[in-house]
Amino acid sequence: MNILISCIGKRGYLADYFRAHLGPGDRIIGTSNTRWTPGFASCDKAFVLPDIDTPEHIPAILDICKQEKVDGLFSLFDPDVEALSRNLNAVRSLGVVPIVCSAEVSRVCFDKWQTYLFLREHQFKVPTTFIDLEEAKEALRRGVIAFPLVVKPRYGYGTRHTFFTRDIEQLDAFFHYVPDMVVQQAILGSEHNMDLCLDLDGEVIAVVAERKFERHGGETEQAEAVHEPRLMEAGLRLGRTMGALGHVGPLDVDVFLQGDTAVILELNPRFGGMYPTAHLAGADFPRMVLKMIRGEPVRPCIGDYRAGVRMMKSYLIVNGHRLSSDGHIHDGQDDASKLESTGFHSTV
Numbered sequence: 001m002n003i004l005i006s007c008i009g010k011r012g013y014l015a016d017y018f019r020a021h022l023g024p025g026d027r028i029i030g031t032s033n034t035r036w037t038p039g040f041a042s043c044d045k046a047f048v049l050p051d052i053d054t055p056e057h058i059p060a061i062l063d064i065c066k067q068e069k070v071d072g073l074f075s076l077f078d079p080d081v082e083a084l085s086r087n088l089n090a091v092r093s094l095g096v097v098p099i100v101c102s103a104e105v106s107r108v109c110f111d112k113w114q115t116y117l118f119l120r121e122h123q124f125k126v127p128t129t130f131i132d133l134e135e136a137k138e139a140l141r142r143g144v145i146a147f148p149l150v151v152k153p154r155y156g157y158g159t160r161h162t163f164f165t166r167d168i169e170q171l172d173a174f175f176h177y178v179p180d181m182v183v184q185q186a187i188l189g190s191e192h193n194m195d196l197c198l199d200l201d202g203e204v205i206a207v208v209a210e211r212k213f214e215r216h217g218g219e220t221e222q223a224e225a226v227h228e229p230r231l232m233e234a235g236l237r238l239g240r241t242m243g244a245l246g247h248v249g250p251l252d253v254d255v256f257l258q259g260d261t262a263v264i265l266e267l268n269p270r271f272g273g274m275y276p277t278a279h280l281a282g283a284d285f286p287r288m289v290l291k292m293i294r295g296e297p298v299r300p301c302i303g304d305y306r307a308g309v310r311m312m313k314s315y316l317i318v319n320g321h322r323l324s325s326d327g328h329i330h331d332g333q334d335d336a337s338k339l340e341s342t343g344f345h346s347t348v
Contacts, residue, residue, distance in 0.1 A: 001026045001293070004070045004096075005043070006061060006084070007052075007077035008032060012042030012318070014076070014271060017279055018286040029068055029327070031061070041318040045327040052079045058087050065094045068327075072293035074099040074249060074270070078157040081270050082106045097200075097293045101269035102246025109267040112154050112182045122241050124234070125263045127185040133175050136183040137168070145185045154180040157268075159218030187265065189258035191215075193223065193274040194235040196251040197285050200292050202243030205300045206285065207235040208278035210311075219313070223274055225281035227307040231255065234262035236302060242267070248292075250275065250285055277311035 003018055008030035015028045019042075022028070030043035033051055040046040047064055050056035061084070064070065073096055075081045084091065084098065085106040091098045101109070108118045116129040128145050130136035131154060139145045151174040152162040163174040164186065175181050190211065197206040209231035213222040235253065242251060252272025254265040275285065283305040291298045321329045 001071045001290070002029060002068055003027070003290075003293075004029045004031070004061075004064065004068070004073035005039070006031045006049075006073060006075035007080045008037060008039030008043065008046075009076060010038045011076055011271070012039035013276065014286070015039065015042035017284075018290065021284075021287050021290050027068075029064065029070065031064070035323050036320060038318050040321050040323075040329060043329065046321070046323055046329055047327045048323065052077075052083055058083055058090070062087075062090060062094065065091065065096050070094075070096050072097040072099060072289070074289070076270055078110060078268070078270070082110055099249035099289055099292065101248065105242060105245050105247045105269050108245065109269050110155060110157070112152065112156075112184075112266070115267055116182075116184075119264055124238065125258075125261050127187050127263060127265065129185075130183045131180075133171075133183065136171070140168075145183075148186040150184040150186050151175050151177075151181050152184065153178060154182045162218075187256045187258060187263050189256040189263065192226075192228070192231060192255050192257055192262075193220070193272070193277075194231055194238075194253040194255055195272065195275055195278040195283065195285070196235055196239045196242075196253065197283075197288055198239055198243050198248050198251065199288075199298050200248050202245075202247060203300070204236055204239035204243060204302065205288060205298050206278075206283050206304075207232055207239060207302045208281065208283045208305055209235065210274055210277045212274070213310075220274055221313045222310060223277045224310040225277055225305055225307050227303065228257070230257065230260060230262050232303055234264070238264065242269075249289060274311075276313075277309070278305065280311055281305040281307070281309040 027044040030040050030046045031049045035048050049060045084100045085103045108114050113131050119126040147166050149165050161178050165171045193210045195208040199205050209226050209228045210223045211226050212220050250271045252268035256263045288298050
């Protein structure tokens with residue numbers, strides 16, 4: 001079996017999680033837009049691809065699928081997930097099983113305004129959101145929302161260009177920082193995450209709840225698996241809703257607990273940065289994904305994990321790897337390559 005991890009970036013640990021369920025001769029293939037990618041150290045072969053916003057990107061992925069006889073693929077980067085979601089038929093035509101959401105799921109997840117409308121339509125609690133600055137100001141005057149407010153890109157990912165505003169002057173400045181911003185009521189409460197996994201029929205097969213602790217630069221550095229009934233209920237209902245829309249595979253959900261209510265912030269249709277918490281707690285999504293690719297039945301294990309397991313991240317220094325023209329990986333020899341390939345990985 002050959003697995004393609006598109007845009008592997010710094011998440012070589014995911015390749016290691018998958019490798020635990022692969023046999024002799026099975027291979028993990030990684031891609032990136034630069035040869036200095038830390039995750040390549042955990043791959044058997046690696047390819048540098050054209051940038052995602054170029055017309056050559058998807059054809060390059062399809063060529064690798066044919067050339068390397070890929071059985072299944074998934075991506076770890078939002079713009080790449082979106083591009084793949086619009087080309088699922090082309091991927092399937094090669095005999096490859098894409099663990100990639102539908103284009104409709106992609107549209108809902110990667111547009112913050114559509115996320116808000118979708119979740120509200122399906123009666124999930126969400127922070128009040130505006131795409132029109134004057135409407136947001138009017139809501140402030142009427143007391144519908146109050147400072148602090150969050151201003152962030154409508155189509156952004158991660159925490160890039162995300163700002164907390166505490167007065168009108170800051171709201172005006174940050175809303176015009178880049179085009180297409182949204183204004184959102186800041187949520188006060190305990191910050192959590194949910195990791196869901198859906199099978200190829202859109203059925204929920206896993207729900208894991210986690211409590212976030214230390215965060216730096218948008219990256220959660222410590223988190224703990226918890227058994228929280230309010231999150232499990234919301235996660236199961238959300239998973240079923242997303243499954244009906246065409247989601248398959250992992251779904252990463254940012255959520256707050258505000259009193260007795262789960263308030264959903266964002267949806268990421270891929271393995272998220274919190275997944276190692278679920279994995280260490282015993283929820284083995286890679287095993288489930290490989291069963292899907294092999295066409296084997298997957299037994300649901302909703303809530304079947306160990307609470308109290310804490311994930312901590314640490315720096316792992318890896319040697320830079322040089323790639324041959326056919327994607328084979330060779331150890332780097334110079335100090336510069338070692339410095340450029342410093343990674344940030346999950347540890348047990």
